[in-house]
Amino acid sequence: MAATLRDVADRAQVSVRTVSNVVSGYEHVSEKMRQRVQRAIDELGYIPNPVARTLRTGKTGLLSLVVPEIDVPYFSQLAREVIDAAGHLGFQVMIDQTGHDHERERQLLRGGGRRNLFDGMLFASLATRDELRDVNPARSSPLILLGEHLFDRRFDHVAIDNVVAAHDATSHLLDRGRTRIAAIGAQPKESYATPLQRTEGFRKALRERGLGPVNALQRTAAHYGRADGYAAATSLLRKSPRPDAMFCYSDLLAMGAIRAVFDAGLRVPEDVAIIGIDDIEEGRYSRPSLSTVSLDTPFIARTAVSRLAARIEDPSLAAEEFIAPHTLIARESTENR
Amino acid sequence: MAATLRDVADRAQVSVRTVSNVVSGYEHVSEKMRQRVQRAIDELGYIPNPVARTLRTGKTGLLSLVVPEIDVPYFSQLAREVIDAAGHLGFQVMIDQTGHDHERERQLLRGGGRRNLFDGMLFASLATRDELRDVNPARSSPLILLGEHLFDRRFDHVAIDNVVAAHDATSHLLDRGRTRIAAIGAQPKESYATPLQRTEGFRKALRERGLGPVNALQRTAAHYGRADGYAAATSLLRKSPRPDAMFCYSDLLAMGAIRAVFDAGLRVPEDVAIIGIDDIEEGRYSRPSLSTVSLDTPFIARTAVSRLAARIEDPSLAAEEFIAPHTLIARESTENR
């Protein structure tokens, strides 16, 4: 059915080598030869078979992006940037979801069960220290960690400074005159880096202003979704005296929290100020619009993809860490009363 | 470096044929043999090379999902379901974005420039009649169209009944006593099926209640995003008398419209009722929560993936059309005044 390199060679009366040269744009081919071959290619409608090429070269041109759930706005935004950045470098992207399942994460880190169909992997899902420890950087396929995993320095790693980001968000609430500040997003089992660091930044900011321990005003959230934020905020509002501000570890948590405040008959920001982290577009249109810490997703995506490409070229590269910039964005949800 | 089938065969003192049988779970292998081979496999840490297997079998186990932008909630939710459904059938999913670029759509429909690295494609982006006409179903790789393209019956097609959905949404607004109903989402150039059908359903519902032509209350929207909804709604509110309801062709348009109404100093639903289509999670937490037409995304994803799998098995299948169910969901944004 489909024409092969050999078919073209036969038709053009040349060797497959010559055809291959023309197809892959090899320099030293006479113009005459090139035209003759090109004509045969066009006549037969020949298209190179990427699988055969891959078998020979060992490169598929495929990257794998692993996220917990692609329909979480932060991750779909990241995916968008990653796919674009990868495209510019000639890669296509396949997506895997872990669904917060540890076993699945472990499995994907080992290369998806089978030997990889991809040249490298961007891992943006959670992973505990233990799961990473099982992975041997020297033997596994090229891997870049995104946003987490500060524990393990054997891997390339693109992230933000979570301690500072959380500190900035909390300080912003303090600057607005809030004093009973709650935090939503610590993990039930503290095994991940990001929530730990955000909690650290949160507490640090409070300490700097002479505010004591705040365990009673902290709430865990398993999945950083709207429902988690809603539940946590509802629980916090039952306390007396109730908090006058909430720092949410993700914008999605914040969206849930905002709704919870209103369902409790209170107002944002008048009664409770709310700030998140991520800067998803949703927060720019919500009522009130959401104050947040904006992460430079394009930077993260570009850095991760180009670093992965470099590591595919040279797997012996020493592991490096890249910190993406973040900016505090004040919107309506933390305005002064 | 990596062990091959032949390495295992040498080590187990058997032929490659036998090893291959064991690996691919062939029935008729003696238990003794199986164990001997399995031991060699484990010792060498052998993993089959999917590329070589693909070259031989012609199947990559990869599906391509094409969307306009993955970070649009409707599409990321669809992607989530598609990836899950594909996983159950042993497929992985790569994602391509068209970014509303016609040339790119055309290119992807032709198989991404190169011959396909995937077994089949789910096309959920827009495409005009012309773009599809260039594609020959018999020669291209297996293709399923999602949600659009009712023009062309040469392809498998999974969609909802857009005319009825739009009719339901509009009727809901009429049932709530609204009389000056606007519509946001027609296309500047009417080349796509979905907006045309929604406009048809919209007008049909108005006609049934004896309401005349409404061109003055229709607004186009190029990309169905929040910004488009905001701009269109703002423009509509300047009319006098102003509309008392807006039917948005997507939930995202509706989110932008809600914000626009409030920025204009008016209230939803008291002054303007708003309804969308899609049922994205965002609309369940927004203020007011968003009335909408819920599409059965899991059904769409499962149907599309299993149909694609079937078509990969048997490319000669006759094209078929699948209609996914939809349900009207009334929330706060269309409550009675």
Add this chain to the structure above:
DNA sequence: TTGTACGCGTTATCAG
């Protein structure tokens, strides 16, 4: 039930 040998479509090596 198992072994041998060939082909899948490329790229790379080595002559010429």
Add this chain to the structure above:
DNA sequence: CTGATAACGCGTACAA
């Protein structure tokens, strides 16, 4: 600059 030919790793018809 171009031709012949050997890999790449696996599946399978054919033979035993």
